[in-house]
Amino acid sequence: MTTTQNTLIPPYGGELVDLLVPPEEQNELREYANSLPSVRLSARSECDLELLAVGAFSPLDRFMGQADYQRVMDEMRLADGTLFPIPITLPVRPEEGITVGQEIALRSEQNRVLAIMTVEEVYEWDLAETAEKVFGKNDFRHPLVAEMNRWGRLNISGPLRVIQLPVHYDFQQLRLTPRQTRAQLEKFGRKNIVAFQTRNPLHRVHEELTKRATEEIDGVLLLHPVVGLTKPGDVDHFTRVRTYKALASRYYDPDRILLSLLPLAMRMAGPREALWHAIIRRNYGANHLIIGRDHAGPGTDSEGKPFYGPYDAQNLVEAHSEETGVKVIPFRMLVYLPEEERYEEVTNVPEAVRTASISGTQVREEYLQNGRPLPDWFTRPEVAEILAESHPPRYKQGVCIWFTGLSNSGKSTTAAILTTLLQEQGRQVTVLDGDVVRTHFSDGLGFSKEDRDTNVRRMGFVAAEIVRHGGVALCAAASPYRGTRNEIRGMVGTDHFVEVFVDTPLEVCEARDMSGLYAKARRGEITGFTGIDAPYEPPLHPEIKLDTVHYTAEENARFILDYLMRRGFIRREDSAAEPSY
Numbered sequence: 001m002t003t004t005q006n007t008l009i010p011p012y013g014g015e016l017v018d019l020l021v022p023p024e025e026q027n028e029l030r031e032y033a034n035s036l037p038s039v040r041l042s043a044r045s046e047c048d049l050e051l052l053a054v055g056a057f058s059p060l061d062r063f064m065g066q067a068d069y070q071r072v073m074d075e076m077r078l079a080d081g082t083l084f085p086i087p088i089t090l091p092v093r094p095e096e097g098i099t100v101g102q103e104i105a106l107r108s109e110q111n112r113v114l115a116i117m118t119v120e121e122v123y124e125w126d127l128a129e130t131a132e133k134v135f136g137k138n139d140f141r142h143p144l145v146a147e148m149n150r151w152g153r154l155n156i157s158g159p160l161r162v163i164q165l166p167v168h169y170d171f172q173q174l175r176l177t178p179r180q181t182r183a184q185l186e187k188f189g190r191k192n193i194v195a196f197q198t199r200n201p202l203h204r205v206h207e208e209l210t211k212r213a214t215e216e217i218d219g220v221l222l223l224h225p226v227v228g229l230t231k232p233g234d235v236d237h238f239t240r241v242r243t244y245k246a247l248a249s250r251y252y253d254p255d256r257i258l259l260s261l262l263p264l265a266m267r268m269a270g271p272r273e274a275l276w277h278a279i280i281r282r283n284y285g286a287n288h289l290i291i292g293r294d295h296a297g298p299g300t301d302s303e304g305k306p307f308y309g310p311y312d313a314q315n316l317v318e319a320h321s322e323e324t325g326v327k328v329i330p331f332r333m334l335v336y337l338p339e340e341e342r343y344e345e346v347t348n349v350p351e352a353v354r355t356a357s358i359s360g361t362q363v364r365e366e367y368l369q370n371g372r373p374l375p376d377w378f379t380r381p382e383v384a385e386i387l388a389e390s391h392p393p394r395y396k397q398g399v400c401i402w403f404t405g406l407s408n409s410g411k412s413t414t415a416a417i418l419t420t421l422l423q424e425q426g427r428q429v430t431v432l433d434g435d436v437v438r439t440h441f442s443d444g445l446g447f448s449k450e451d452r453d454t455n456v457r458r459m460g461f462v463a464a465e466i467v468r469h470g471g472v473a474l475c476a477a478a479s480p481y482r483g484t485r486n487e488i489r490g491m492v493g494t495d496h497f498v499e500v501f502v503d504t505p506l507e508v509c510e511a512r513d514m515s516g517l518y519a520k521a522r523r524g525e526i527t528g529f530t531g532i533d534a535p536y537e538p539p540l541h542p543e544i545k546l547d548t549v550h551y552t553a554e555e556n557a558r559f560i561l562d563y564l565m566r567r568g569f570i571r572r573e574d575s576a577a578e579p580s581y
Contacts, residue, residue: 012282016055033105047228047265063090065157085272093152120158140486182285192219195286199230229265233493246382268298270308271316278326292331394568398467405502411476417557434477447528460488501542
């Protein structure tokens, strides 16, 4: 990490890094950038570049070099000792040929020139080491660990000249930079600012909590929702921001709230992420941060256990509070008292007093998925209406059924029967068969691990789009690698992804093979055949595991159908018999 113009930048909340070149230089630099080799940034790297450029990650002024990267992983500190818990890197593939001393243009996914980097470092990084040190374990059920599996294995670093920030056409008046946010907060004339990090819609309990926190410190609320990359399956930011605007304008004191959007790419890194959020909010002008239970947690791991303890995030931020200048306000558990029509901390409520509460799972599965209106005591009517508009009942939502297993295990046969059964129930179904996708989308790909993964990711991308638009995607592909399947789970969203392991023994698959491919693989006439000389990594915790030896394809298809009914993806009109296996 270096500092702009060799001047000392206070770690957090002081003078902000500014990487944007002056307007009068932008056109000339843009023309120059067009003559340079280019790197196309991912959506995540675009978010990182934007926040680097405007100083949200101050004092960091570039994608991390190797010394910063290693010490951040090992000690949560930059090479100069400054506290910084999350690696901010720019990965590239070796075949891109980036070399030290080279100037390169950084382009958006839409091919717009955003910045020029003078490459000073090119270094290798290790996925397993990063996962273990930053996220606590190398588990592909963690959405970022799965995503990192497809990143380039080299990181590059060097000074940046940012020509333009990524373009956003939505909610432009709410997209305030750290400088703009601090200027707005100064107008309130209050010493204390409490930031509220959120990636979910706000309900009455959040409203009550943020108001109490603001009063407790006699300050101003910085309502600072993330509108970059959040956890797969979260409510889209367009819907969420509409609810924030409705609440901020109608139910908060205008002299005590500032709504501003944060284009952050979250890592779902739990305690480290919470500390990172505190540093970022300090740069935006806050000196307090509300930290909830399991803040920025990704959910459960492959064994069904939480990645982090419920209070790990609060404890880590509190431990570094003096250094960051950000005090923790814990998210206290509140319940509604119907008799008194108010919220109260659960620890202050006598046992005999009747309370009411609704969990996030109940909101989704009992109310929104069934078209039931949320009660007024739980959420404001404006919020309930917006959520109802954008969140149809579960039986109208999309779902991806991902069949994985060896060749001739029965994936395609079961999927074909299930397609008919789903159509009978009125669902629109798209079948994505691995061989068909390879013919139409992936012509020219071979059977190396990289090419297999590319084919599977293309299937996953199409499936995610189908699901996003309310359709059912049935995907049947060997998809032999566990990490890649978990990437697809992340693309689609865990709540809308059903992994079906067609667990047919290899000897049975060989006996069923009418094409003779297994025999050719045994004789060495073809190579890279899954299950023979190429690995197959069976799912550790699939939603469904099928036995195709003792049950017919139709029985298995009906078993999946009943599972989808129980999950609510099909409207259950008649109760189906539960299969016995």
